[in-house]
């Protein structure tokens with residue numbers, strides 16, 4: 102029998118099915134996280150969404166099909182307790198982050214805002230991985246979320262750039278430390294979610310328009326675009342230690 106045939110028998114083609122798997126999305130009640138939670142459920146997984154608030158069915162009937170867990174990623178003991186309650190599972194996605202913003206130019210930055218952002222985005226991702234890893238089953242994975250600013254800094258966003266770059270470094274490092282668990286990062290471009298609600302409506306509309314005009318994909322991104330990449334990362338057993346840019350070509354054009 103040829104080597105090629107033997108390989109084929111040993112490694113069936115990866116599928117995007119998550120049937121029988123349990124997925125936890127930290128930050129999964131809104132935006133990109135919710136898109137990933139829905140896609141994972143549609144692919145057959147049982148999904149738990151975790152964030153600072155647990156919503157009632159009356160408030161959020163759309164979350165009825167998910168288990169919910171309360172957890173603040175900045176509180177390490179709460180993170181540990183939450184994963185102890187969740188128990189064994191297969192795939193962790195961390196989309197949770199403090200509201201994005203600018204805390205001023207580097208020399209004038211409000212250090213309270215900077216610390217709080219880094220604590221939520223970077224150390225929050227760290228804590229989730231640290232306390233989820235003991236519960237992840239064989240074949241499991243961790244996926245973090247960053248953004249294009251990790252590679253292309255923008256004036257006024259030093260804290261965001263630094264946090265994203267740190268999360269990507271953490272991701273690579275954990276792909277070694279936690280192997281054979283797989284650890285990857287998705288770097289989205291502009292995705293039209295409530296994360297941008299800090300902008301005045303007029304400014305937000307202008308941003309949408311600029312993105313649709315300048316990004317090679319000629320439209321704004323959606324949570325479904327990112328969810329598709331998350332499914333790939335959860336189900337492809339040979340992808341680890343990588344950063345996937347899902348950004349409509351944002352990396353090829355001038356910053357908007």
Ligand SMILES: NC(=O)c1ccc[n+]([C@@H]2O[C@H](COP(=O)([O-])OP(=O)(O)OC[C@H]3O[C@@H](n4cnc5c(N)ncnc54)[C@H](OP(=O)(O)O)[C@@H]3O)[C@@H](O)[C@H]2O)c1
Nearest residue numbers: 128131132133152153154173174197198248291292294296
């Ligand atoms: N949207 C974009 O254009 C874009 C672009 C590049 C990168 N990203 C990255 O993608 C990630 C997700 O973005 P998104 O648009 O989905 O944002 P989003 O809609 O604002 O969602 C953020 C989620 O994080 C949760 N969260 C916030 N602070 C938390 C904390 N301390 N502990 C636990 N949960 C917390 C929130 O839920 P609760 O309020 O219930 O806690 C919320 O569900 C972010 O990390 C962002 O940096 C987004």
